[in-house]
Amino acid sequence: MRYRGDIDGLRAVAVLPVVFFHADFGFFNGGYLGVDVFFVISGFLITKILISEFEKETFSIQSFYERRARRILPALFFVLAITTILSVVFMNPVQLKNYSQSLVSVLLFISNLFFYFEIDYFSSAAEEMPLLHTWSLAIEEQFYLIFPPLMFALFKFNRHTVLSLLLITALVSYAIMLALGEFYNQSSSFYWPVARAWELAAGAVCALLIGKIKPNKWCLNNVGFILLLISLIFWPKEIVHPNGLVMLPVLATCFIILFPNENTLSNKVLTNRILVSIGLISYSLYLWHQPIFAFFRMKTVGHPSHLIFTLAILLSFLCAYVSYKLVETPFRDRRRFSKETIFKFSLVGGVCFISAGLFGHFSEGLPERYHGYESYASDGPSYSPMRDSCHSSDNMYIKPSNSCTYPDGGNVSWAAFGDSHIVELSYAMSKILNEREQSISHHSYSGCPPALTYQASYRKRCNEWINSTLSYLEQNENIKNVLIGFRYSFYLYGEHMPDYPNVPVKINNFIADQSKISSEDALEVFWGDLETIIKRLIKSGKKVWLVYPIPELPMDISKGVHPFSIFNDETVLNLKVATTKSYFLKRHEYILKKLNAFEKQASLIPINVYEELCNQEGCPAIIDNEKLYFDYNHLSVSGAEFVLKEVF
Structure with a gap:
């Protein structure tokens, strides 16, 4: 040829x-x-x-x-x-x-x-x-x-x-x-x-x-x-x-x-x-x-x-x-x-x-x-065992009426509502409720912002799910408490790691037709929908437990807990201060300002994750030899338990 x-x-x-x-x-x-x-x-x-x-x-x-x-x-x-x-x-x-x-x-x-x-x-x-x-x-x-x-x-x-x-x-x-x-x-x-x-x-x-x-x-x-x-x-x-x-x-x-x-x-x-x-x-x-x-x-x-x-x-x-x-x-x-x-x-x-x-x-x-490898927490799955079967997505849409409740046999007086950041917290909460003979109704949707009035980018049924779940919770008189949380700043500004150690400041396209509105208006749409969801839940007689932003790691925990190579002993990530306080405050500045401005009331209890896990320097990746995360932004079951045990 x-x-x-x-x-x-x-x-x-x-x-x-x-x-x-x-x-x-x-x-x-x-x-x-x-x-x-x-x-x-x-x-x-x-x-x-x-x-x-x-x-x-x-x-x-x-x-x-x-x-x-x-x-x-x-x-x-x-x-x-x-x-x-x-x-x-x-x-x-x-x-x-x-x-x-x-x-x-x-x-x-x-x-x-x-x-x-x-x-x-x-x-x-x-x-x-x-x-x-x-x-x-x-x-x-x-x-x-x-x-x-x-x-x-x-x-x-x-x-x-x-x-x-x-x-x-x-x-x-x-x-x-x-x-x-x-x-x-x-x-x-x-x-x-x-x-x-x-x-x-x-x-x-x-x-x-x-x-x-x-x-x-x-x-x-x-x-x-x-x-x-x-x-x-x-x-x-x-x-x-x-x-x-x-x-x-x-x-x-x-x-x-x-x-x-x-x-x-x-x-x-x-x-x-x-x-x-x-x-x-x-x-x-x-x-x-x-x-x-x-x-x-x-x-x-x-x-x-x-x-x-x-x-x-x-x-x-x-x-x-x-x-x-x-x-x-x-x-x-x-x-x-x-x-x-x-x-x-x-x-x-x-x-x-x-x-x-x-x-x-x-x-x-x-x-x-790796020398000393066994001294660190196990690398096995540290996410909720309910994640695979109870967590909604575009490919596995779960109607609110078909949601998981656990543990079995308890009075379903609690509900978890949010995106993937609420999954492990829901499971950790179920362990606390088990001792009180109560159960939790699990409602989570992968990558779904609180899209009450808009269609979310890349999530075809998010808007439908948010509205149907909110209506279901409002009408369910048995549920008295709702644990709610989202990965707020991810939707607003996108992933943090591509810009790390800088903080991303460009508004992310989280709304399907966002080109029709300004960036500032998009922020207010996000907050307005979240605020409306919370107010509607409170109005329906629920006590809302509002989860604040979860500190994000600069790299996956599975990499951070190990040395750079087999020739090193020091871990890649500073496990005591994996995320600094200044970075956390700058990354979540907008949503923290909005959440902190919420009117104080008996029916709204904030769960400030930073205050429960971190100190004046920043946030650790491991406490008592237990990994607080299972990747770089989701709490592990152990991490969720550490947060909730300080609250309950």
Whole structure:
């Protein structure tokens, strides 16, 4: 197949936005679309090679997989080896166990399914998983297993039949992607191969059409390039990926591939020596950037700065260059590594990494690596056992009338009402009530602000749930006390960690149509709804126990309670003063001012979490060897018990 420099340039255009997007640099809103571009390129190149071999009658399934092994496995094994060593040195036991599981999934080419069941790709926790990016490699490997023999069978028919079947496959897969995102869940449309097959099929269609149709006078090559750049740079942030609009960058990539023209501006840009050079190392760059970024995130208190990420990007390029020169290039040389050597290397390497992963899993992440590890609280689940079955979300909507009550057998005279910050407090309260032969009615909704009069962003049924729950509580005469609380400042100003040690000051878009009102008005809408909820509960005869803001940690507790590495003894986080008083007061300044201005009355009892847990310096992360949190902002059951025992 004739070499096309513009394809390597296109690889660079695909990988650079991915890298900058993962580094949280804001100039590529649609940076993650680079992976969609890679899928189209892969579909095109593989199909083009297969067609050439079919026509020459030189196709061999063994030779095909040998070429794939030469291309993919040496660099992958190199990255996995270094990443595994660093994981043993720097990860805590829970992280190492999770990493070990992901390592096995990578070698079995099912990491897309592993991460689908484990985590949301766009979540903060996902950013600290060194092998998260291998989900796309898994999709490609699954494609390689099925597509070549299928094409071999189909190619016995004419090209028109093959083209028709590929187009039908692409349309069906595209429809499945849309249906999964709309009616099932967004992660399935992201990770499942059936929802990504249309992008690979689009590339395959290009391989069948190229040379058969001629570019028109409008220079579709340029049109595709411009459309791709617009998608990568200006992609709307509020759009959940993937969705129907992803057709645009896919079509743009197809135009660039289908209509090569040396005289177009896009071709001149894509064949630029710098872009072509980056394209040549794009595979290694893609492999290296995520582990490097993940370790920087993992070991930074708060969020890595742009300077740290700039250094991480430079390190990624350096590692990619070394990997390309010393690993990728030599292994592609058949004179140095025969077919038999490649297959043996693949088998031995795969067995070694799978064995290492299984060992890390069954050893529970090798906790003995850390001296004094047992002196800290357990890393096991420290959240409420009721969280999985009683906590509402968009995917698991629980009507107020179907809410959990616990403990069993008690008089249901209490209710908990709020978002996820109320869950552990509700469970801790149930332990107190159990001694009084009383029970609590549990009402919580994940990521749901007190949205009484507005539709909350990213929570489809939050407004409905708030209103129905409030009405239910008002009408329930048996309930005399309501424990209410939310993660107030998160809704108002967003996550704190990306700005830490600074406090975020920009008003967050917590209202679905917030562009219609000013930021100041949005704050007042939030407070007005919360105030109305409280007043309505009091008016209905309830005593309201109002939970003040919960102090947030600058990093996850599971990381903070462990040393920086196995060569250190001091914990990453200052466990005695994990959050300073000045930071807490500045972070929650608006909501504290509003809460403190509430009229004092017998039916409204404030529960000031800071006063119950903290001192004049700040807030600890551990008390009496018990973790107060189970992540970085939610109290653990122990933390909730510490708060309530001082009140009750």
